[in-house]
Amino acid sequence: MPSLRIDQSDLKCKNGCEYFGNPQWQGYCSKCHREQMIRQRRAEKASGSTTATLPKKEQKKSDRANKLNSSFSKFEEKRLRQSETLKLKLSSVFKKSSTADDHSQSTEKRSQEFKIPNAVMEGMKRDFRTRFPTLTHQVDHDARAFVHSFIMDVIKCANIMTVDELSERVQRQYQRFMKHMDSSQHFQDVDADTKEMLIDFVEKHAMTYLHELPSVVFSPSGTEDERLDRAMSERIQQLAWVGERHLDCKLDRADPECRLLLYKAISELLGMDSAASPGGKLARVRRCCRHVVALCGAPASADDLLPALIFTVLKANPPRLVSNVNYVTRFSNAQRLMTGEAGYYFTNLCCALSFIENLTAESLSMDKKEFDCYMAMPASIGGSAWVRRVT
Numbered sequence: 001m002p003s004l005r006i007d008q009s010d011l012k013c014k015n016g017c018e019y020f021g022n023p024q025w026q027g028y029c030s031k032c033h034r035e036q037m038i039r040q041r042r043a044e045k046a047s048g049s050t051t052a053t054l055p056k057k058e059q060k061k062s063d064r065a066n067k068l069n070s071s072f073s074k075f076e077e078k079r080l081r082q083s084e085t086l087k088l089k090l091s092s093v094f095k096k097s098s099t100a101d102d103h104s105q106s107t108e109k110r111s112q113e114f115k116i117p118n119a120v121m122e123g124m125k126r127d128f129r130t131r132f133p134t135l136t137h138q139v140d141h142d143a144r145a146f147v148h149s150f151i152m153d154v155i156k157c158a159n160i161m162t163v164d165e166l167s168e169r170v171q172r173q174y175q176r177f178m179k180h181m182d183s184s185q186h187f188q189d190v191d192a193d194t195k196e197m198l199i200d201f202v203e204k205h206a207m208t209y210l211h212e213l214p215s216v217v218f219s220p221s222g223t224e225d226e227r228l229d230r231a232m233s234e235r236i237q238q239l240a241w242v243g244e245r246h247l248d249c250k251l252d253r254a255d256p257e258c259r260l261l262l263y264k265a266i267s268e269l270l271g272m273d274s275a276a277s278p279g280g281k282l283a284r285v286r287r288c289c290r291h292v293v294a295l296c297g298a299p300a301s302a303d304d305l306l307p308a309l310i311f312t313v314l315k316a317n318p319p320r321l322v323s324n325v326n327y328v329t330r331f332s333n334a335q336r337l338m339t340g341e342a343g344y345y346f347t348n349l350c351c352a353l354s355f356i357e358n359l360t361a362e363s364l365s366m367d368k369k370e371f372d373c374y375m376a377m378p379a380s381i382g383g384s385a386w387v388r389r390v391t
C-alpha cells in the first residue's frame, strides 16, 4: 500500500548502497539498476528468448500492434502517425543502415553532410566565455568538440537502440568526458568543482539540442511515455477532490504567505516542461521543492515534504509529467541523481508520482465507500482551477 509517511531509508537504493533509489529504477539506484539490467539481458540471451533479440523495428511493430488491439482512441492513432512521420523524416536524414543495399552509399553521404547548426556551436562558445571566463581556450575547444561528438553519436544510435541502451550510452559519454578531464594536460589546472560544472555544461548543450529533435530523447518512439502522460494527467484530474486534509499536510490556505508559496511551487513544477536540458528540469524540481519545504513551515521534516509535494503535484497537474521524469532519469548525469539536494528532491517527486498512481482509500485513511463515490464523480465536478487546461 502506498504510504504518505516514508522513512529516510526508504528513499535509498534497495540494494543497500548509499545512493538514492527510484521507483523508475525498480527501487534501485541508477548504478544498481543498470547492473541489474545487464544481468537480466545476459540471462535472456542465454535462454535464447526471442523477444530480447528482436531488432528494434520488429519490437516497435509488435508494440504498435498491441497498442492498437487494446482499445486505442482515434486521437492516439493520429498522434502516433504524426510522430512516426516526424521520425521518418528524421531517419531519412540521419539514417545509418538497416538492410545494406545499394542506397547505403547515398545515405552514408547524407549522414556525413548532416551538420549541427552553426548557431548551436556559437551559442555554446558564448555560454562558455560567460560561465568560465578564466579557463583556457583549449578547455573550451575540448568541451565543444566533445558535445559535437556526443550529439552525433546519439543521433546515430537513436534509430537502432532501445531507449535503455541509449540511456546507458549517454551515461558512458558523461563518464568518458570525466576520464578525459582527468587524463588530459588541458585540464591539469582545473579543480574538481569546475570539472563538475563542465560536465553540467556538456550535458546542458548536448541534451538541449537533442531535446528539440522529435522522438529522439524526449518521449522517444518505441516507448509508452506519451500514453503514460495522458494516463497520469487523467488520474490527477480524477483526484482533484483530494485536499490537504486527506493528505494530512499542514497547509493553511487562509494564510496569504502560504498561498503565495504554493503558487510559486506550482509555477516551478509547471515550468519543468519548458526547460530543455535534464539539469534545467532538475533545477525547476529543486526550486519547487524548496518552496514546498517553506510551505510546511520551519523546521520542515522529511516527513512533511512528501504529502505537501503530492498536494502540489495534484494541484499543478503538470504537462507531460511522466515524459519529463523519464527524460531526467534516463539522460541526466546519473551521479547527480543519486546524491545531493537535487537527487533527494527528484527522488521525492518520483515517490509522489508513484503514490498518485497507486493510492487507495486506505492510503488516504478514508472510508472505502466514500473514496469510491469520489472516484466515480466526473473529473470536472471535483476539478480545481488548476486542472482542465490541458486536453
Ligand SMILES: [Zn+2]
Binding pocket: 013, 014, 015, 016, 017, 018, 019, 028, 029, 030, 031, 032, 033
Ligand atoms: Zn544502489
